Amino acid sequence: MKAIKxxxxxxxxxxxxxxxxxxxxxxxxxxxxxxxxxxxxSDFENWDWQPLPQNWKTNSCPFCLLQYETYIVQKVSxxxxxxxxxxxxxxxxxxxxxxxxxxxxxxxxxLKGYVKCNLYGTDTVSIEIKxxxxxxxxxxxxxxxxSSINNYTEINIPITQDASQxxxxxxxxxxxxxxxxxxxxxxxxxxxLTFE
Numbered sequence: 746m747k748a749i750k751x752x753x754x755x756x757x758x759x760x761x762x763x764x765x766x767x768x769x770x771x772x773x774x775x776x777x778x779x780x781x782x783x784x785x786x787s788d789f790e791n792w793d794w795q796p797l798p799q800n801w802k803t804n805s806c807p808f809c810l811l812q813y814e815t816y817i818v819q820k821v822s823x824x825x826x827x828x829x830x831x832x833x834x835x836x837x838x839x840x841x842x843x844x845x846x847x848x849x850x851x852x853x854x855x856l857k858g859y860v861k862c863n864l865y866g867t868d869t870v871s872i873e874i875k876x877x878x879x880x881x882x883x884x885x886x887x888x889x890x891x892s893s894i895n896n897y898t899e900i901n902i903p904i905t906q907d908a909s910q911x912x913x914x915x916x917x918x919x920x921x922x923x924x925x926x927x928x929x930x931x932x933x934x935x936x937x938l939t940f941e
Contacts, residue, residue, distance in 0.1 A: 780851050782940040784916065789820070789831040789936060796820045798831055801843040817841035817920075823934060825859035825897040830936035833920025835868065837930060840922040846915040852876065853940035856886060856902045856916065861894045862933040864921070870933040873917045874904055883908035897936065914940075 785800035792798055795807050798818065805818035814836045824830040833841035856874050864870065869891045876884035886904035916938065921931025 782849050782851055782853050783847075784938055784940060785845060785847050787938040788827050789824075789829050790827050792820045792829065798843060800847070801831075801845045803841075803843040804839055805841065805843075813838050818843050821934065825936040827936070830934050831918070833870070833918060833933040833935070835865075835921025835931040841920040841933075842917060844915060844917040846913060848912060849876075849914045849940070852884070852906065852908065852911050853904055853914070854906070855904055855941045856938060857899065857941055858902075858938040859897045859899055859936045860890070860934060861897050862890060862920075863931065864891065864893045865931045867891065868921045868931040870921060870931065871917075871919045872900075872902060872935070873919075874902060875915045875917075876904060876908065876911050877913045877915070878908060878910045879912065883911060897934070901941070 786798055789798055791800070797803055797805060797807070798820070801818075803818040806815040809815035814834065817834045817836050817839060818841050819832040819834065820829050821832040822829060823832070831843065833843070835841055853874075853876075856872070858872065860870075860872075862870050869889050871887060871889045873888075874886040875882045884905040884907055886902045888900050888902045918933070918935055920933035
């Protein structure tokens with residue numbers, strides 16, 4: 746009789762531990778629903794007729810006829826996924842850049858994306874995130890590379906978490922800024938940006 750009571754108590758303890766353990770696994774599960782924070786044209790699939798990336802302001806001018814390359818933010822089919830990516834080329838005159846500012850419903854922890862780059866000498870490329878509340882910057886994050894990356898590589902840019910209230914974000918991508926020899930320009934490819 747005493748042995749049966751011990752077995753029942755032992756079985757109860759094991760059952761309780763198992764239930765608690767399953768609940769903890771579910772709470773920490775990577776399959777938990779996370780809020781999606783959309784970034785307009787984050788995968789660079791949408792381009793207008795010029796072609797310039799939709800929802801992004803750039804300093805690229807595909808139709809300008811000057812003695813140097815002015816189509817410096819390009820639609821390319823060398824992509825990480827989808828059909829297109831954006832390629833930023835420093836033309837030895839202007840730094841290629843694109844910026845996208847948009848409303849967000851929640852504070853992102855980081856910006857994830859895929860990049861590769863060919864850097865000339867000691868040049869750098871960067872991606873900068875700014876988080877705003879009522880037009881005032883309240884948080885930010887930044888990635889800078891000073892070395893070439895031959896294949897698409899995932900980057901994860903942490904964003905500071907100082908603000909409790911936010912309403913919008915901006916992402917600025919910049920490709921190179923140092924003068925090189927002709928045909929030795931810095932190039933940066935960017936695709937699949939997502940807020941985590």
